Amino acid sequence: MFKNLFLKSTAVFIGLFLLIFLAVPIFQVFYVSFLDQNGHFTFLNFYDFFQSALFIESFYNSFYVAAMSVVVASIFAIPLAYFTARFNFRGSVLIQSLGFIPLIMPPFVGAVAMKLLFGSNGSINLLLDDWFGFKIPFMEGLNGVIFVESIHYFPFILINLITSLNNIDRTMEESAQSLGSKGFKLFRRIVLPLSMPGYVAGASLVFLKVFDDLGTPLLLDVNTMLAPQAYLRISSIGINDPMGYVIGVILVLTSIAAVWVAKLALGGKDYSMLQKGGGGMVKRNFLPHQKVFAYAVVFFILFLVLSPHIALTLLSFGTIWSFSVLPDAYTFSHYKAVFDNSVFIKNTLLYCSIAAFIDIVLAFFISYIVLRTKFVGRQLLDYIAMSALAIPGLVLGIGYLRTFYSINLPWNDKPLASWWFMIVIILAVRRLPYALRACNAVLMQISKYLEESAESLGAKKTTIFRKILIPLMTGGLLAGFVTSFSTATVELSATIMLVSTETDAPLAYAIYSYMQTAAGRGPGAGFGVIGVLIVAAGTYLSQLIIEKNYKQRGMEAKID
Amino acid sequence: MQDPIIQIKNINVSYGTNHVLKDVNLTIHNKDFYTFLGPSGCGKTTLLRLIAGFEKSQSGELYIAGQEVSNSNPWERDVGMVFQNYALWPHMTVYKNVSFGLEEKKIPKDEIDQRVKEILALVDLQDLSKRYPYQLSGGQQQRVALARTLVVKPKVLLLDEPLSNLDAKLRVQMRKELLDLHNQLGITTIFVTHDQEEANAMSTNLAIFNEGVVQQMGKPVDLYNNPANTFVANFLGTTNVLEGTIANTVFTSNQGLVIQGLASDAKGSSVLLRPQNLYLEQKDNLQAFSGIVEHQEFLGNIVRYIVNVNNHALVVDTLHEIDKAIHAPQAEIQIYLDPAKIKFL
Numbered sequence: 001m002f003k004n005l006f007l008k009s010t011a012v013f014i015g016l017f018l019l020i021f022l023a024v025p026i027f028q029v030f031y032v033s034f035l036d037q038n039g040h041f042t043f044l045n046f047y048d049f050f051q052s053a054l055f056i057e058s059f060y061n062s063f064y065v066a067a068m069s070v071v072v073a074s075i076f077a078i079p080l081a082y083f084t085a086r087f088n089f090r091g092s093v094l095i096q097s098l099g100f101i102p103l104i105m106p107p108f109v110g111a112v113a114m115k116l117l118f119g120s121n122g123s124i125n126l127l128l129d130d131w132f133g134f135k136i137p138f139m140e141g142l143n144g145v146i147f148v149e150s151i152h153y154f155p156f157i158l159i160n161l162i163t164s165l166n167n168i169d170r171t172m173e174e175s176a177q178s179l180g181s182k183g184f185k186l187f188r189r190i191v192l193p194l195s196m197p198g199y200v201a202g203a204s205l206v207f208l209k210v211f212d213d214l215g216t217p218l219l220l221d222v223n224t225m226l227a228p229q230a231y232l233r234i235s236s237i238g239i240n241d242p243m244g245y246v247i248g249v250i251l252v253l254t255s256i257a258a259v260w261v262a263k264l265a266l267g268g269k270d271y272s273m274l275q276k277g278g279g280g281m282v283k284r285n286f287l288p289h290q291k292v293f294a295y296a297v298v299f300f301i302l303f304l305v306l307s308p309h310i311a312l313t314l315l316s317f318g319t320i321w322s323f324s325v326l327p328d329a330y331t332f333s334h335y336k337a338v339f340d341n342s343v344f345i346k347n348t349l350l351y352c353s354i355a356a357f358i359d360i361v362l363a364f365f366i367s368y369i370v371l372r373t374k375f376v377g378r379q380l381l382d383y384i385a386m387s388a389l390a391i392p393g394l395v396l397g398i399g400y401l402r403t404f405y406s407i408n409l410p411w412n413d414k415p416l417a418s419w420w421f422m423i424v425i426i427l428a429v430r431r432l433p434y435a436l437r438a439c440n441a442v443l444m445q446i447s448k449y450l451e452e453s454a455e456s457l458g459a460k461k462t463t464i465f466r467k468i469l470i471p472l473m474t475g476g477l478l479a480g481f482v483t484s485f486s487t488a489t490v491e492l493s494a495t496i497m498l499v500s501t502e503t504d505a506p507l508a509y510a511i512y513s514y515m516q517t518a519a520g521r522g523p524g525a526g527f528g529v530i531g532v533l534i535v536a537a538g539t540y541l542s543q544l545i546i547e548k549n550y551k552q553r554g555m556e557a558k559i560d
Numbered sequence: 561m562q563d564p565i566i567q568i569k570n571i572n573v574s575y576g577t578n579h580v581l582k583d584v585n586l587t588i589h590n591k592d593f594y595t596f597l598g599p600s601g602c603g604k605t606t607l608l609r610l611i612a613g614f615e616k617s618q619s620g621e622l623y624i625a626g627q628e629v630s631n632s633n634p635w636e637r638d639v640g641m642v643f644q645n646y647a648l649w650p651h652m653t654v655y656k657n658v659s660f661g662l663e664e665k666k667i668p669k670d671e672i673d674q675r676v677k678e679i680l681a682l683v684d685l686q687d688l689s690k691r692y693p694y695q696l697s698g699g700q701q702q703r704v705a706l707a708r709t710l711v712v713k714p715k716v717l718l719l720d721e722p723l724s725n726l727d728a729k730l731r732v733q734m735r736k737e738l739l740d741l742h743n744q745l746g747i748t749t750i751f752v753t754h755d756q757e758e759a760n761a762m763s764t765n766l767a768i769f770n771e772g773v774v775q776q777m778g779k780p781v782d783l784y785n786n787p788a789n790t791f792v793a794n795f796l797g798t799t800n801v802l803e804g805t806i807a808n809t810v811f812t813s814n815q816g817l818v819i820q821g822l823a824s825d826a827k828g829s830s831v832l833l834r835p836q837n838l839y840l841e842q843k844d845n846l847q848a849f850s851g852i853v854e855h856q857e858f859l860g861n862i863v864r865y866i867v868n869v870n871n872h873a874l875v876v877d878t879l880h881e882i883d884k885a886i887h888a889p890q891a892e893i894q895i896y897l898d899p900a901k902i903k904f905l
């Protein structure tokens with residue numbers, strides 16, 4: 001049985017890869033957080049953490065910012081989801097496409113530009129002051145982080161909520177109406193509880209993303225939060241300072257707790273299983289004045305969502321932009337600086353394509369092993385690979401630094417942690433869940449009978465791989481590749497720990513370091529625009545591939 | 561005769577250019593078990609949803625208990641609907657599902673409790689009141705859906721293909737339970753189905769729909785015996801329809817088959833021959849035709865043949881008995897018919 005031997009050794013290889021590059025680094029972070037200076041076991045580090053006013057404040061701030069971001073994001077998301085699900089509304093297409101925005105640009109990229117638009121001396125406040133004589137502190141301290149994060153991440157709630165609402169079978173409402181229920185009471189008793197799973201899923205995702213985010217608070221000069229504190233401790237005091245690790249442990253535990261609380265809130269109920277029809281709520285037409293109101297809300301939120309992109313673009317073309325509504329003049333010089341330093345772009349394209357390729361190969365084999373073989377412990381591969389989702393990038397970065405710093409490369413005696421290829425690997429590990437999800441989805445849709453019928457016609461396993469599986473999975477594999485690739489291009493929190501020299505740095509790091517000085521903002525914004533363009537193109541491409549695949553599946557649906 | 565509880569007058573429903581119901585007129589009497597029967601897409605479910613208030617008609621009138629309700633909302637109509645997929649709320653227990661309608665009516669808590677218990681006992685679910693829908697079998701879910709609707713004592717009970725999600729054995733059992741409930745509570749019931757056997761077995765009256773038009777209504781046996789057109793004849797059981805001409809009690813089919821001795825008032829352009837009225841044995845001077853067996857199906861209690869007579873493929877059913885020979889395909893046989901049992905259209 002050549003094939004089983006091959007698959008078994010592949011399974012072992014993948015297991016080792018995940019062990020070395022995911023499990024061990026995380027374990028290291030936990031391990032070090034319990035060591036004193038002499039390498040003995042202690043709880044003292046955690047005691048110290050809770051004795052420090054700074055850390056307590058940071059913990060509180062991180063929690064507050066994450067929770068408030070969920071609140072503000074909900075205020076944006078709920079009306080939009082309701083319009084889409086309840087009414088015959090042309091704006092729905094517009095609303096649905098908002099879901100891609102957070103994939104296209106992470107919040108830290110636009111953070112500085114948002115200051116110029118919404119800061120106390122930014123465009124909006126200058127206009128408000130001019131017209132009405134007051135200012136709104138959008139960007140003051142923690143407000144700024146909340147504002148930027150919720151604008152970026154509210155689509156997670158929106159999309160999950162819309163999906164949840166669309167999964168509600170219309171007979172759920174109709175049977176209540178038939179029993180005499182109507183209006184808000186019907187909404188409260190039937191629609192609201194049924195849409196909770198989607199809302200909670202989206203809200204917990206927003207909470208996690210915000211709680212773990214490093215780049216946004218750093219660029220907005222808010223250091224009294226957990227992620228920035230961990231980064232500052234490690235980068236200024238060094239990798240032997242236990243506090244960085246303690247914070248890492250707290251970040252991981254909070255992530256797990258948030259997922260757990262979300263699970264608890266759902267009570268393990270999957271409502272969609274019982275609602276066979278689906279198709280969403282009964283749709284109504286807007287009355288004329290409602291329609292005007294709905295469009296006003298949609299366009300207002302659309303303006304907010306696009307504001308970081310607008311601000312970033314203005315910043316990348318502007319000469320001087322300070323105390324004025326718009327930049328004083330426009331120039332291409334920032335883009336000249338960008339292309340003079342195009343090594344960052346080249347690095348990113350190189351790292352991310354290798355990482356995405358690794359992802360797609362690993363994901364293909366993991367999903368095949370999990371779904372099509374009976375190997376003992378095969379589910380474990382899937383769980384471990386997917387668990388990368390719950391691990392903050394910063395914590396993984398710290399773990400890599402700790403684990404691979406003491407190992408030297410054989411050819412130049414430099415630490416393994418500073419080798420550029422480690423950036424590739426950390427990106428691959430971070431984005432593996434995306435590729436894996438894509439692969440699982442496609443492989444699950446391919447009926448086992450397709451393989452078995454080929455087998456009964458005398459095809460060997462290798463032929464089946466080559467002639468049946470790979471062709472049928474091409475679309476899914478490509479989509480997984482593009483998603484992994486494009487989201488990796490703007491990854492900052494994991495890679496920031498591993499960049500040792502400027503010449504090895506990827507695009508996201510360049511955006512971060514340029515944005516820190518007033519003079520660097522223009523070119524930094526230019527890099528940001530380039531990054532957004534790469535990701536947008538990638539996202540568009542993967543959508544095209546998925547859509548094309550759906551069309552092909554018209555035939556497959558009958559086979560399944 | 562009982563009093564009418566639902567009157568449907570000249571109802572028309574269309575979605576864009578799709579005319580779903582065309583000039584429908586129906587009267588349903590109190591305590592009827594009335595069935596809307598027809599193939600999928602014939603408009604039967606639309607009419608049911610129209611009675612419940614989930615669809616609007618472009619024209620026509622709908623009376624429930626003497627009141628015109630075309631413009632009233634579902635929650636004002638006091639009709640109970642059981643959906644094809646049961647539509648149990650997954651986030652509520654069986655008890656909560658059933659008490660929902662009573663709570664909406666602001667009925668005192670003690671009375672709610674009592675009525676829920678009564679109805680759950682009636683459908684034999686008193687021990688499952690704390691379960692969630694996903695913990696129930698299909699048949700149990702069905703009974704919860706019924707209990708939830710019946711507990712509010714609606715004027716009319718609407719059932720939208722309630723048996724289609726059950727397996728064959730359970731379907732026959734639920735058929736009986738539904739009828740028992742109907743008889744016990746004396747509630748007017750409208751039942752939508754595409755299954756003619758279900759319709760025949762259960763209904764006091766039925767209406768056959770095709771392409772948005774009521775083809776015929778009446779008691780099942782009358783419709784079977786005297787179908788108004790070939791659609792009804794074919795939909796209620798299998799029928800051989802022969803096209804041709806009738807003149808002076810003689811029918812001549814387009815392919816030249818001649819049947820003599822029809823009733824003296826016979827006229828029209830086709831005759832209907834039920835498979836069970838075509839015999840393979842001669843008795844009492846029946847008319848004989850010779851044919852060739854094209855196909856034979858052994859169905860247990862009957863043997864069904866397709867026999868070629870004058871290039872007509874006639875379906876012939878014979879009761880199977882243990883000592884009766886079965887004709888193989890290509891066999892030449894005689895078939896016999898009694899002209900008195902022939903219907904003509």
